[in-house]
Amino acid sequence: GNSVTQMEGPVTLSEEAFLTINCTYTATGYPSLFWYVQYPGEGLQLLLKATKADDKGSNKGFEATYRKETTSFHLEKGSVQVSDSAVYFCALSDPGGSNYKLTFGKGTLLTVNP
Amino acid sequence: GAGVSQSPSNKVTEKGKDVELRCDPISGHTALYWYRQSLGQGLEFLIYFQGNSAPDKSGLPSDRFSAERTGGSVSTLTIQRTQQEDSAVYLCASSRLPWGGGHYEQYFGPGTRLTVT
Numbered sequence: 015g016n017s018v019t020q021m022e023g024p025v026t027l028s029e030e031a032f033l034t035i036n037c038t039y040t041a042t043g044y045p046s047l048f049w050y051v052q053y054p055g056e057g058l059q060l061l062l063k064a065t066k067a068d069d070k071g072s073n074k075g076f077e078a079t080y081r082k083e084t085t086s087f088h089l090e091k092g093s094v095q096v097s098d099s100a101v102y103f104c105a106l107s108d109p110g111g112s113n114y115k116l117t118f119g120k121g122t123l124l125t126v127n128p
Numbered sequence: 129g130a131g132v133s134q135s136p137s138n139k140v141t142e143k144g145k146d147v148e149l150r151c152d153p154i155s156g157h158t159a160l161y162w163y164r165q166s167l168g169q170g171l172e173f174l175i176y177f178q179g180n181s182a183p184d185k186s187g188l189p190s191d192r193f194s195a196e197r198t199g200g201s202v203s204t205l206t207i208q209r210t211q212q213e214d215s216a217v218y219l220c221a222s223s224r225l226p227w228g229g230g231h232y233e234q235y236f237g238p239g240t241r242l243t244v245t
Contacts, residue, residue: 050236057132058219058236103171114223115161115184116234118171 016041020104020119027094027126035089035122037078037104045106047071047080047087048116052101061089061102094126130154132237134220140243141210149205149240153222160203161223161234162187162195166216174218177203178225210244217241 020037027033039045049061049071062071067082076091087104104119133152141147153160162174176184177197188194192211197203207214221234 057238058221060233063233105171114159114232114234115173115176115187116163116171116221117173120170 016045016106016108016117018104018106018117018119020102021122022120024123024125027124029096029126029128030093031126033089033091033094033098033124035102035104035124037087037089037119039085039087039104039106041085041106041108043108045108046114047078048105048107049076049078049087049089050103050105050118052103052121054100058103094124096126096128099124099126132220132222132235134218134237134240136240137238138241138243140245143212143244144209146206146208147210147242149207149218149242151203151205151220151222151237153201153203153220154235155201156224157222157235158200158225159223159232159234160197161221162203162205163219163221164216165219165239169216171219174205207242210242212244215242215244 017040021035046065048063050058051061052058062073064071064080070079078087078089101121101123103121105116107114135150160177165171173187175195179200180197192208195205217239219239220237223234224232
């Protein structure tokens with residue numbers, strides 16, 4: 015079956031530090047890959063996505079590249095801000111069942127200190 | 129426009145009671161998903177609706193869980209004879225109808241926090 019493994023953290027960084035959150039996946043088909051973010055007290059929001067190998071998703075300074083050879087989709091940001099403090103979830107959607115349900119990693123809590 | 133809404137936002141119930149959780153998806157979204165977020169299990173898929181039918185119920189943890197959708201819109205998740213392990217945040221998401229080769233973003237509601245005492 016499908017699965018997603020991500021760095022569980024928590025991760026604590028100072029403002030302007032470089033961020034990497036690792037994510038690897040196992041899938042039976044050709045999945046789309048996503049990073050979702052959950053800010054304190056808010057619902058899940060899509061941060062970025064990539065739908066095929068070598069695609070790079072980017073949004074709000076965050077980037078992730080779909081690496082089929084290493085089955086990875088690591089999240090990076092060059093300079094984090096306090097407002098980036100949130101829980102980040104890596105997820106995949108496998109069209110094999112034609113319903114595109116999401117399989118999530120366990121989530122990584124990021125705290126950015128001023 | 130309005131996003132996905134869920135009610136109630138919080139529900140505390142006694143073990144053994146039945147509960148109903150409601151989801152109002154974004155207007156026009158044919159696909160609707162229920163997920164559960166708990167400390168031990170993370171985020172898990174429960175059920176998928178395409179219109180009013182549920183072609184994938186594979187994530188429902190037991191026969192105490194059921195869901196329906198009416199008018200291609202509102203969905204209700206029902207948990208009968210609640211147990212303490214049912215305590216979690218129940219999330220609803222909606223999207224345009226998925227199709228082969230394409231994927232539409234799932235928009236999530238704020239969730240219902242269920243506590244079984």
